[in-house]
Amino acid sequence: MKDRLRDMQGGRGALTALHLLLVWAMTAAAVPVFGVGLLAAGWADGLGAAVLVLVLGVPLVVGLLTISALPMRTVLPLYGSLPRRLGWAVLVFVLGTLGVVAGLVAYGRDVDLGSAGTRIALAGVPYAVAAAFFVPSRWVRLGALAALAGAVAYGGFVGPALARQGEEEAQAARYREHPELLFLGDAPPGLQVSHAEVGPATFIVDYRPIREGYETGYAGLVVRPPSTTTPRCPEPAEKNVTCTVDAHGDMVRIRDFAGGTHEISLTRRQGRAEFEVTSQTVAEPGLRRLLDTLHPLSDAELEKLEQEKRIDRHL
Numbered sequence: 001m002k003d004r005l006r007d008m009q010g011g012r013g014a015l016t017a018l019h020l021l022l023v024w025a026m027t028a029a030a031v032p033v034f035g036v037g038l039l040a041a042g043w044a045d046g047l048g049a050a051v052l053v054l055v056l057g058v059p060l061v062v063g064l065l066t067i068s069a070l071p072m073r074t075v076l077p078l079y080g081s082l083p084r085r086l087g088w089a090v091l092v093f094v095l096g097t098l099g100v101v102a103g104l105v106a107y108g109r110d111v112d113l114g115s116a117g118t119r120i121a122l123a124g125v126p127y128a129v130a131a132a133f134f135v136p137s138r139w140v141r142l143g144a145l146a147a148l149a150g151a152v153a154y155g156g157f158v159g160p161a162l163a164r165q166g167e168e169e170a171q172a173a174r175y176r177e178h179p180e181l182l183f184l185g186d187a188p189p190g191l192q193v194s195h196a197e198v199g200p201a202t203f204i205v206d207y208r209p210i211r212e213g214y215e216t217g218y219a220g221l222v223v224r225p226p227s228t229t230t231p232r233c234p235e236p237a238e239k240n241v242t243c244t245v246d247a248h249g250d251m252v253r254i255r256d257f258a259g260g261t262h263e264i265s266l267t268r269r270q271g272r273a274e275f276e277v278t279s280q281t282v283a284e285p286g287l288r289r290l291l292d293t294l295h296p297l298s299d300a301e302l303e304k305l306e307q308e309k310r311i312d313r314h315l
Helices: 002-045 047-068 082-108 116-122 125-132 138-175 284-292 299-307
Strands: 191-198 203-209 219-224 241-245 251-256 262-270 273-279 311-313
Touching (some): 002 047, 002 116, 082 125, 082 138, 138 311, 219 284
Antiparallel strands (some): 219 273, 262 273
């Protein structure tokens, strides 16, 4: 008696596996074709063509699901008659399609769903999971519930987090295409890094007041490939500009404006880059200190600038 019961359970398990395999295989083959056809028809010929594909495609998929239930018709009364199998197929189609739509939404949020072949295979999984909830086996239903919970966790939380992390890493890599230009100096007193811009051959940093709107002040840093071997004053001399190169090789330019104001620029060549700091409010010692504290932009500093949206990339 026990052997007979064991054989019956084994036979039911094999039928269940075959049933779910058929559900997966048929929908994995039909649903992507149906979806692509629906999209292509709507794109090429408008709403009418899309509705026609929908009217033809839905009964086809439901019919395939009905066929997949045939192995179980002697095991479960739900599959015993054609009307019941059709009702079951419609319900599985609706639930599975909701799962496919959820997957498309996750994919649209850059959640990694693998290669094209993997995504095609995954198209049949929601239908197999939906069908598993109707199987008369507690373990199969628990497995389906675990698969559903895993899909929700990955599509709703883990996948988007990994996508954001990947995008952040890719963005950081784009910023660091020219690491020889990415330098930062300590902000002059009362100022902070307000904005940074990475260009094809420049790195520009703006320093503005910490209490912007209540205090005034500005200093700008430009990092670029060197134009000459050593900083050299332009010839002929610019009008209203005093230019000298000091004993340390720094070029100092002072531009006088009407009203007694002036702008100071210091240019220094160091390594494979040329650094220029300019300000109308920071005195020469403060600009020299900014140059003296220049250091390669660290990962932590770049991450902070990204989080605070104070850096962008200009092509």
